[in-house]
Amino acid sequence: MAATIRDIKKVTGLSLATISKYLNGGNLLPENREKIERAIEELHYEVNEMARGLVTSQSKTVGVVVFDIANVFVCTVLQYLGDGLRAAGYAAMICDSHNDPLQEADNIRFLMGKQVDGLIVLPVAQTSDFLNPPIRAGIPVVLLDRSLGDSRVDCVKVDNQTAAAEALRLLVEYGHRRIAIIGSDTVITGKERLEGCFQLLKEMNLAVPPEYLKLGNHSIEHGYQSMWELLRLRKPPTAVFLGNFEIILGAVMAVNESEFRCPADLSIVGFDDLIVSNLSNPRLSVVVQPLRSMADETVRLLLRRIEDIRNAGSNPDAEQEPHMELSLRAQIVEGGSIAHIKCSGRAVNSN
Amino acid sequence: MAATIRDIKKVTGLSLATISKYLNGGNLLPENREKIERAIEELHYEVNEMARGLVTSQSKTVGVVVFDIANVFVCTVLQYLGDGLRAAGYAAMICDSHNDPLQEADNIRFLMGKQVDGLIVLPVAQTSDFLNPPIRAGIPVVLLDRSLGDSRVDCVKVDNQTAAAEALRLLVEYGHRRIAIIGSDTVITGKERLEGCFQLLKEMNLAVPPEYLKLGNHSIEHGYQSMWELLRLRKPPTAVFLGNFEIILGAVMAVNESEFRCPADLSIVGFDDLIVSNLSNPRLSVVVQPLRSMADETVRLLLRRIEDIRNAGSNPDAEQEPHMELSLRAQIVEGGSIAHIKCSGRAVNSN
DNA sequence: AGGACAGAGCGAAACGTTTTGCTCTGTCCA
DNA sequence: TGGACAGAGCAAAACGTTTCGCTCTGTCCT
Numbered sequence: 001m002a003a004t005i006r007d008i009k010k011v012t013g014l015s016l017a018t019i020s021k022y023l024n025g026g027n028l029l030p031e032n033r034e035k036i037e038r039a040i041e042e043l044h045y046e047v048n049e050m051a052r053g054l055v056t057s058q059s060k061t062v063g064v065v066v067f068d069i070a071n072v073f074v075c076t077v078l079q080y081l082g083d084g085l086r087a088a089g090y091a092a093m094i095c096d097s098h099n100d101p102l103q104e105a106d107n108i109r110f111l112m113g114k115q116v117d118g119l120i121v122l123p124v125a126q127t128s129d130f131l132n133p134p135i136r137a138g139i140p141v142v143l144l145d146r147s148l149g150d151s152r153v154d155c156v157k158v159d160n161q162t163a164a165a166e167a168l169r170l171l172v173e174y175g176h177r178r179i180a181i182i183g184s185d186t187v188i189t190g191k192e193r194l195e196g197c198f199q200l201l202k203e204m205n206l207a208v209p210p211e212y213l214k215l216g217n218h219s220i221e222h223g224y225q226s227m228w229e230l231l232r233l234r235k236p237p238t239a240v241f242l243g244n245f246e247i248i249l250g251a252v253m254a255v256n257e258s259e260f261r262c263p264a265d266l267s268i269v270g271f272d273d274l275i276v277s278n279l280s281n282p283r284l285s286v287v288v289q290p291l292r293s294m295a296d297e298t299v300r301l302l303l304r305r306i307e308d309i310r311n312a313g314s315n316p317d318a319e320q321e322p323h324m325e326l327s328l329r330a331q332i333v334e335g336g337s338i339a340h341i342k343c344s345g346r347a348v349n350s351n
Numbered sequence: 352m353a354a355t356i357r358d359i360k361k362v363t364g365l366s367l368a369t370i371s372k373y374l375n376g377g378n379l380l381p382e383n384r385e386k387i388e389r390a391i392e393e394l395h396y397e398v399n400e401m402a403r404g405l406v407t408s409q410s411k412t413v414g415v416v417v418f419d420i421a422n423v424f425v426c427t428v429l430q431y432l433g434d435g436l437r438a439a440g441y442a443a444m445i446c447d448s449h450n451d452p453l454q455e456a457d458n459i460r461f462l463m464g465k466q467v468d469g470l471i472v473l474p475v476a477q478t479s480d481f482l483n484p485p486i487r488a489g490i491p492v493v494l495l496d497r498s499l500g501d502s503r504v505d506c507v508k509v510d511n512q513t514a515a516a517e518a519l520r521l522l523v524e525y526g527h528r529r530i531a532i533i534g535s536d537t538v539i540t541g542k543e544r545l546e547g548c549f550q551l552l553k554e555m556n557l558a559v560p561p562e563y564l565k566l567g568n569h570s571i572e573h574g575y576q577s578m579w580e581l582l583r584l585r586k587p588p589t590a591v592f593l594g595n596f597e598i599i600l601g602a603v604m605a606v607n608e609s610e611f612r613c614p615a616d617l618s619i620v621g622f623d624d625l626i627v628s629n630l631s632n633p634r635l636s637v638v639v640q641p642l643r644s645m646a647d648e649t650v651r652l653l654l655r656r657i658e659d660i661r662n663a664g665s666n667p668d669a670e671q672e673p674h675m676e677l678s679l680r681a682q683i684v685e686g687g688s689i690a691h692i693k694c695s696g697r698a699v700n701s702n
Numbered sequence: 703a704g705g706a707c708a709g710a711g712c713g714a715a716a717c718g719t720t721t722t723g724c725t726c727t728g729t730c731c732a
Numbered sequence: 733t734g735g736a737c738a739g740a741g742c743a744a745a746a747c748g749t750t751t752c753g754c755t756c757t758g759t760c761c762t
Binding site: 366368369377383402404406408 | 709710711712713714716717718719
């Protein structure tokens with residue numbers, strides 16, 4: 001059905017090798033170049049990437065395995081990843097792990113079967129065993145968002161601990177002492193953020209009373225429920241740290257439904273902005289992850305590895321660049337959701 | 352590097368044809384079957400899908416082109432699509448059009464180059480010209496969510512018009528007469544929903560005063576702004592229809608920030624539920640699109656077309672099944688966001 | 703006993719590219 | 733004028749599968 005390089009040969013009278021050279025940007029007589037171009041136009045010729053891939057053993061395809069594709073953070077990252085890969089001529093095969101380590105491992109196998117040139121993984125598993133197959137097969141892997149402490153792969157993430165500490169420091173500097181935390185310890189990023197919070201509180205000689213510490217998962221429900229529980233306390237906190245986007249969404253809904261006003265009655269600082277933060281009134285003060293950079297760095301790292309492998313070729317003793325963990329700095333963007341407070345007295349709006 | 356069928360031949364002493372037969376589920380002597388299985392295990396053999404694809408001219412891959420991958424509706428659909436395709440052994444190459452018809456057309460070309468067996472498109476363009484290349488090349492296309500009125504392709508969507516009318520009918524039946532609409536006429540689904548609204552209002556001999564009709568795009572901003580404008584009117588509406596998920600999100604935030612309470616002061620009915628609806632208090636009454644079914648039907652339709660093409664094979668006069676537009680019925684799920692109202696008097700909570 | 707038939711296996715030819723090593727034709731410089 | 737050299741083109745061999753048509757070996761029925 002579809003035209004092949006052989007049809008072009010018939011039309012132009014040139015050899016396969018010459019046509020191939022044209023397709024891959026070699027030097028030709030202008031005359032022949034034109035002939036080929038005309039033939040391609042006429043025949044609607046398109047390179048068959050499978051045939052090409054078979055001989056180059058490159059599929060120009062990378063697998064992207066995400067812990068949950070319906071998650072807003074994931075979608076946004078996916079967008080940037082897709083753009084970056086596409087710009088380099090790579091297609092992304094995206095697989096959803098549904099937050100299930102078994103499906104994750106299965107996705108990896110599936111994608112390997114599809115001959116991907118590399119893998120980008122936003123992992124759900126807590127250990128890196130599931131990466132053995134691609135590593136053994138020499139397929140480069142870059143982890144994104146969540147590190148697994150495995151030195152055999154590259155990783156791009158955000159410095160959650162420092163960022164969370166900075167956010168909390170802000171609250172303390174505004175005078176807050178009764179600070180609550182709604183976060184998650186079921187996932188590594190959540191743990192790191194909590195770690196950052198605790199570290200700063202310790203540094204400041206502050207403590208979180210148990211009723212101010214709400215642990216669950218990174219979900220709207222958790223944010224909503226926990227916030228209500230906090231607001232109903234006899235002595236509610238004057239400020240609260242919200243561990244991720246979903247928690248923010250839920251918590252803000254709760255606050256809005258209540259009689260509490262932000263920041264007069266309650267100051268808020270949260271992790272991840274995405275949609276809600278600059279819509280709510282006042283704007284939220286948030287830790288903003290550099291999603292674009294994270295995606296770009298991930299793609300850059302992966303493509304470099306793929307390039308290296310290609311160049312190393314048969315040479316087996318080629319030096320492997322050591323694998324790296326890129327920890328990007330998150331930025332705090334202040335909205336108006338934090339009020340100054342004197343001692344443990346009433347809040348004073350800073351605006 | 353990787354083991355091939357030839358290595359298995361060496362180990363087992365069997366012919367390539369036999370091994371291939373094994374891989375594709377043919378009949379073998381138990382003895383030989385075991386031999387091959389042992390060799391595969393030992394050599395970590397994996398079928399090279401590119402080579403297989405080259406000869407079968409099937410890539411077991413479909414392209415999915417979406418208008419905006421960061422959109423929550425899209426993500427959710429993508430999840431279901433991915434599951435369905437995966438179950439059939441197909442990988443999904445996902446491309447984002449960024450709501451730009453030019454990028455959309457480019458995505459189609461790109462994916463065709465990658466030898467996809469079929470295309471699923473959530474289109475942004477309003478006409479179907481950009482589908483000419485795949486149609487000419489004989490690659491089946493299924494449109495999802497948005498129809499383009501092109502009889503050369505299949506389409507799966509929701510009956511927006513009827514669903515919107517039903518939603519509005521609900522408001523009227525509850526006694527509302529001052530009904531506002533926040534929607535979009537920039538996109539076909541939005542238009543259809545508006546059409547349904549108008550149709551019902553006409554049927555009921557009601558009209559929407561211009562200040563009650565807020566047209567924009569399907570965005571949080573539009574919902575938020577428009578809702579505030581409605582609430583600030585001298586004579587605000589007693590009920591409002593919200594055209595999609597993003598609009599709901601923005602509008603609900605606005606209501607919560609205001610002094611209006613739902614449903615006492617304002618009744619709400621919206622299109623799409625997804626995350627917010629059953630979290631807000633009271634739960635929202637919403638039109639729920641059967642996303643799972645939409646995705647499943649889409650996959651079913653596409654795979655059937657692919658199958659048909661494969662079976663038709665060289666036979667050029669094979670009858671093509673006529674293309675169809677599947678219009679699924681949406682369901683209205685009542686929360687508590689609609690209050691009974693007597694004439695134009697004050698609202699009476701129905702709960 | 704003989705013929706038909708089914709099951710299992712085989713060799714070789716495809717599939718549509720890239721790549722390698724070669725030849726041929728000019729051009730440039732000594 | 734001759735030799736080196738660069739540029740352009742070519743034929744053929746890969747790449748790792750599937751598939752086609754064939755042979756061989758039993759088994760079953762008449």
